[in-house]
Amino acid sequence: MKNLVFIIIFIISFTSCKSSKVVKDKNTSTSRQENVQNDADNTLENHVAESETLDNSETSKSIAENIIDYAVQFEGVRYKWGGTTDRGMDCSGLVYESFRAYDITLPRISRDMAKKGEKIVLKDVLRGDLLFFKTGNRRNTINHVGLIVDIRDNDIKFIHATTNNGVIISGLNETYWLKAFFEARRIL
Known part of the structure; x- marks a missing residue:
């Protein structure tokens, strides 16, 4: 039941808003503005996959920097x-x-x-x-x-x-x- 409520809230939150994220380009070392839009047509599976990909890359970078420090x-x-x-x-x-x-x-x-x-x-x-x-x-x-x-x-x-x-x-x-x-x- 908790999972179902979480999924519904998750879907609503992503279908009702737009977000933007600054992404650092690895090749040019400059930042660019990248708009991430979530349409109502996107499935929950796409939202979860996209979210996990962003979280994993940001976490890995942060962990690597922390380990080096x-x-x-x-x-x-x-x-x-x-x-x-x-x-x-x-x-x-x-x-x-x-x-x-x-x-x-x-x-x-x-x-x-x-x-x-x-x-x-x-x-x-x-x-x-x-x-x-x-x-x-x-x-x-x-x-x-x-x-x-x-x-x-x-x-x-x-x-x-x-x-x-x-x-x-x-x-x-x-x-x-x-x-x-x-x-x-x-x-x-």
Whole structure:
């Protein structure tokens, strides 16, 4: 009964008004005004699908930004194998804690994280995606992860924890990281 009342209210609210929404164009970084009109002819199914699509894209963007902001607060923290606090962090601990802060549970180890989400090509990466590396360990397995925080000047900037410098932001164009790069994955 509650669901039926909700559906009726939902239909009435969308058939009796117009709304407009500012949408940011990803390609030009400028905003444009996009009118979203809901006609009486549209079905409830179309309204729900459209609403869920808008909500999911806005939520994903917000979560990615929040995860990045959370991770960046650890910049400068010293490296500590197995660490997950501001007293010391390793690379997978940084990513694990940053996602966990927003109720997204990932495996604790970078090679297991690399089994989650969707593999993507570098030209399609976005802020909040993960980069995985093989840094010359004897088993030739993924042993390092970084979180993309920015894409600028034809370079992908990512935050990670290194044994020598702790939590830092590096560029994928740096020779060492470009050579060790293995794959990119989207979790959000």
